[in-house]
Every structure is written in structure tokens, then in C-alpha cells.
Amino acid sequence: MEKGAIIKHDIKKSPRTGSWRYMKPEVDKDKCIGCATCVPFCPEASITVNSEQKSVNNKKKSKGVAEIDYEFCKGCGVCAQVCPVKAILMKKN
Amino acid sequence: MNKNLSKHLAPGHSACAGCAFPSIVRTILGEATTPVVISNATGCLEVTSTIYPYTAWNVPYIHSAFENAAATISGVERAYLAMKKKGKIKKKIKFVVFGGDGGTYDIGLQSLSGALERGHDFLYVCYDNGGYMNTGNQRSSATPYGAGTETTPLGKESFGKVETRKSLMEIVAAHRISYAAQANVSNLADLKTKAKKALSVSGPSFLLVFSPCTNNWKFPTSQYVAISKLASETNFWPLYEIENGKYKLNFEPKTLKPVAEFLKTQGRFKHLFSEKNKLVLGQIQKKVNSEFAKIASLCGLL
Numbered sequence: 001m002e003k004g005a006i007i008k009h010d011i012k013k014s015p016r017t018g019s020w021r022y023m024k025p026e027v028d029k030d031k032c033i034g035c036a037t038c039v040p041f042c043p044e045a046s047i048t049v050n051s052e053q054k055s056v057n058n059k060k061k062s063k064g065v066a067e068i069d070y071e072f073c074k075g076c077g078v079c080a081q082v083c084p085v086k087a088i089l090m091k092k093n
Numbered sequence: 094m095n096k097n098l099s100k101h102l103a104p105g106h107s108a109c110a111g112c113a114f115p116s117i118v119r120t121i122l123g124e125a126t127t128p129v130v131i132s133n134a135t136g137c138l139e140v141t142s143t144i145y146p147y148t149a150w151n152v153p154y155i156h157s158a159f160e161n162a163a164a165t166i167s168g169v170e171r172a173y174l175a176m177k178k179k180g181k182i183k184k185k186i187k188f189v190v191f192g193g194d195g196g197t198y199d200i201g202l203q204s205l206s207g208a209l210e211r212g213h214d215f216l217y218v219c220y221d222n223g224g225y226m227n228t229g230n231q232r233s234s235a236t237p238y239g240a241g242t243e244t245t246p247l248g249k250e251s252f253g254k255v256e257t258r259k260s261l262m263e264i265v266a267a268h269r270i271s272y273a274a275q276a277n278v279s280n281l282a283d284l285k286t287k288a289k290k291a292l293s294v295s296g297p298s299f300l301l302v303f304s305p306c307t308n309n310w311k312f313p314t315s316q317y318v319a320i321s322k323l324a325s326e327t328n329f330w331p332l333y334e335i336e337n338g339k340y341k342l343n344f345e346p347k348t349l350k351p352v353a354e355f356l357k358t359q360g361r362f363k364h365l366f367s368e369k370n371k372l373v374l375g376q377i378q379k380k381v382n383s384e385f386a387k388i389a390s391l392c393g394l395l
Contacts, residue, residue, distance in 0.1 A: 011094075013147040014105025021110075040281050041318055043108060043115040045098035069094050072104035076111030076307075077315030090315075 017044065021075030024093045027066050029056040031087035034063030038079035038088065044072040047079060099151070101129070106149040108141040111314030113278045113304040113321065114220045118191060120281050121218055121300070122152070124288040127185045130169055131155070134162035134196030137227045137306075138220070160200045162190045163208035163217060170213045187292055188215035194235035195225045198261055209268040209297045216291050219261070220304040230309035230361075234259040237329075238380060239373050240361045242309075247364050252373050257380060265299045266335050272298040274334035274343075278305070279321035283332055283343055290336070303330045311360025323355040328385040333392060340391040352381045 036049045051064035066088070068079070080088040094104055101122040108115060114137065122129060131154045133139045139156050142149040157165045166188050176182045192201055197219040205217060224242055225231040232242040232254050241253040265273050272294045274287040284302065291298035303324055305317040312320060324330040325344055329352055332344040353374060356362040365374045389395045 007146060007148050009103060009148050009151045011103060011105060014103070014149070015107065015144070015147065017105060017107065039095065040098070040120060041116055042095075042098075043110070043112050044104040045095040045102075045115070045119065046104065048095045072094060074110035077313070078111055078318060081315040082318050 016071055017074050018071045021070075021073060021093050023075045023077060023090045024070070025068055025073065025075065025077065025079050025088050026091055027068060028087045028089060029053075029065045030059065031085050032056075032061075032065040033085055033087070034061055034065055035084065036063075036066070037082055037084055038066060041078050041082050042073075043076065043078070044074060046070075046073040098123070101150070101152050102142065103149045103151055105147060106142040107144060108137065109306075109308050109314070111307040111317055112137070112141075113222075113306075113317045114138050114191075116281070117218070117220050117278050117284070117302050117304060120284050121216075121288040121292075122189070124285055125187055125189075125292055127187050128152070129187050129189050130166075130173075132157075132162050132166040132169065132188070132190045134190070134192035134201050135159035135227075136193030136196050137222070138191055138193065140227055159196055161204045162192050162196060162201055163215075164204040166190050166215050167208045167211060167213045170215055188213070189292075190215060190217045192217070192219050193227070194219060194221040194223060195227075195233045197221075198234045198259055202264075206264075206268065209265065209270055209299070212296050214295055214297070216288075216298045216300065218300045218302060220302050222304045222306040222310075223258075224306070224309060226306045226309045235261070237377075239356075239365055239370075239377055241364060242361070252364060252370050253361075260384075262301060262335070265301075266338075268297075269338065270297045270299060271337050272334070273301075274299070275301045275303075275330070275332060277303040277321050277325050277330055277332055279303075279318050280325065280332065280344065287334060287343075290334075309361070311363075312358055316358065320355070320358050323350070323358060326350050327352045327355045327381070329355050329381055331385055331388050333388055340388070340393070342389065342392040342394060352378050 046069040241247040245254040276284045326346040
């Protein structure tokens with residue numbers, strides 16, 4: 001119930017900020033080492049490290065690889081900038 | 094969407110692409126071991142995270158006005174204590190305030206001082222982006238010397254702000270609270286330990302966190318981490334903590350860079366690199382050196 005000025009968090013009501021994007025970050029899964037450096041810096045909390053993906057093109061990934069949720073990603077490019085192995089590239093949306 | 098990170102502040106907020114404070118808020122609240130109640134001063138964080146009918150906050154949150162975030166949380170905390178005494182609430186709750194530098198250094202200073210003095214059990218976090226960014230970059234008392242803003246415009250007669258920024262840490266330390274620290278968004282490991290300490294003390298604690306603003310400092314959206322890193326590596330923003338009156342320096346750059354390295358990354362300081370403003374640049378370096386020397390001597394390093 002919503003009473004007065006009190007509103008409850010409901011992600012369904014949220015604006016889909018992915019529409020702001022004009023540059024799109026793409027993870028190069030071959031290069032990604034799953035270090036999760038990019039994860040806490042993302043302003044939209046759009047990045048998760050998929051620890052279940054243990055191999056890409058027969059290459060072993062002990063920590064998994066980063067995955068980006070494009071529903072909220074605004075395309076700021078912070079993830080690409082902080083990546084220590086430059087595994088995230090900014091491409092035109 | 095990262096479920097773990099969006100436990101307190103979810104995405105869907107309308108902060109600028111490449112804004113620094115979501116990461117600050119998530120890192121600090123991620124260290125909380127008890128439920129939290131948030132109070133927020135008017136500012137970027139407030140207007141972007143609570144656009145009706147949506148709220149990005151997954152935790153109880155209250156905003157009442159610009160100047161009274163600390164006073165609001167004082168009331169909430171006392172109400173909690175009263176209800177606890179009556180047995181209506183059993184669990185332990187921690188109270189956290191977020192305010193920008195406008196709502197902390199200038200407009201909310203009085204209520205912050207009052208709340209610190211009364212000793213309420215809360216953590217005040219000030220994310221410092223050096224100006225009123227929400228309304229389009231007006232100067233605040235946290236704006237650094239020489240920065241061009243809307244109210245300190247650049248021109249033939251003016252090189253930007255002529256006053257030195259206020260030292261809020263000294264003002265807060267003067268309240269003799271048990272924990273206060275200066276942190277930086279680029280160093281999340283350090284911010285985490287400080288948040289943990291600040292949340293574990295009973296009574297007031299304070300965190301001042303450096304938060305670059307892509308729009309009004311005029312730098313590309315991807316650069317906030319790199320720029321805040323430079324701020325600490327040039328001693329423009331030293332990282333230290335004051336625990337029970339004892340100062341401790343938490344970070345020393347391996348090779349100290351000149352402050353110009355930090356200034357040249359931003360459009361608001363672009364004018365300082367002209368021949369005419371050479372003296373101002375020298376002044377800034379001098380101010381940074383003397384400010385750091387003061388802190389270093391308080392930490393017992395000089």
C-alpha cells in the first residue's frame with residue numbers, strides 16, 4: 001500500500017536508462033580475466049561476473065567473465081577505462 | 094543488474110552517465126551489518142534517485158530539506174530509541190546521512206554541527222564534488238581555489254574562485270567525535286575499511302568522500318576513477334582518518350605528481366594553463382603543499 005508521500009521501491013516503475021546510451025561497452029570474453037575491477041565502479045550496477053562460465057573458446061576462466069546488463073547501462077565507459085586488461089571496448093550503439 | 098550491489102541503491106536512478114556517487118553509496122552501505130535508515134540532504138543524489146513515482150532506494154529513506162539532513166536523522170534516531178525503550182522495535186538499526194558538499198559545507202553545516210555535538214548514533218557521509226552541481230555548477234565553500242564556475246566566471250579580470258576551500262575535516266574534528274575520515278572513490282578498498290570503522294562506532298562518525306563530477310568539472314564520462322586517483326596521487330586529496338583524536342595517513346603516493354597533472358584533466362581549470370595565469374597555478378601548488386604538510390604533521394610524519 002502506498003500512503004501519502006511514502007513510495008515503495010519497485011524496479012518495474014524505473015526508467016530504463018539504457019536508452020541514454022550512445023556508446024556501448026562490449027566485453028571481449030577471450031581477454032576478460034574475471035577480476036571484477038569494473039563491477040563496483042559501474043554507476044548503474046550493471047555488471048556481474050558470471051562465475052559459472054569456466055571456459056571461453058577452450059580457454060580456462062578460473063574466475064568467470066564479466067557480463068553487462070544493457071537495460072540500465074548508460075554507456076559512460078568507466079568499465080572500459082578501469083579494466084586492467086582492456087577487455088571492454090566501447091562501440092557505437 | 095547486479096543483485097548484490099543494488100541491495101540498497103538500485104539502478105534506474107537518473108544520475109549522469111559516469112557519475113561517482115552511486116559507487117560511494119553502494120560501497121558504504123555494503124559494509125552495514127544491520128538494517129539502515131537513510132536521510133538525504135537536497136542535492137544531486139536526492140533529485141536523481143527519487144523521481145516520482147519511482148525510488149531507487151531499497152531501504153527506508155527520508156528527505157525533508159536542504160539544510161536539515163542531520164537534524165532529520167537526529168529526530169529519527171531519537172524516535173527509534175524511544176520505541177526501543179517501549180519494546181516496539183527490537184533490532185539494531187544504523188542511521189546514515191548522505192549529503193553533497195552544498196548540503197554539508199554550507200547549508201547544512203549548522204544542523205550537522207548540532208547533531209555531532211548531541212552525539213546521535215549516526216554516520217554522516219559527505220560526497221564532495223566541489224559545487225552546486227545539481228543546479229548547474231555554482232561555487233560552494235568546497236570549490237577549490239582557481240576553479241571556474243557559474244558564479245565565479247572566467248574572463249579578463251577573473252581567474253575563477255579567489256577563496257581557498259574550507260577544511261571541513263577540521264571543523265568536524267573539533268567536535269571530538271570518535272571517528273572521522275577522508276576517503277576517495279578511486280580507492281574502494283580504503284573506503285570500505287573506513288565505512289566499516291565508521292559504522293561500528295556508537296555515536297556520530299563522519300566520512301568525507303571525493304566525488305568527481307563529469308558534467309561540471311568538464312571531463313569525459315569515462316574518467317571519474319582516473320581523475321580521483323590523480324587527486325590522491327598529487328596530494329590534492331590526501332587520505333587520512335582521525336580515530337579518537339589520533340590522525341593517521343592511509344595513503345602515500347609512490348611518486349608524488351605535481352598538482353597540474355590533476356588540474357589539466359578538467360575543463361574547469363583549463364584557463365590556468367595560459368601564460369597569464371601561471372602565478373595562480375603556482376599558488377595552487379603552494380596551497381596543496383602547505384595543506385598536506387599540516388596534515389602530515391598532525392599524523393606525526395614531519
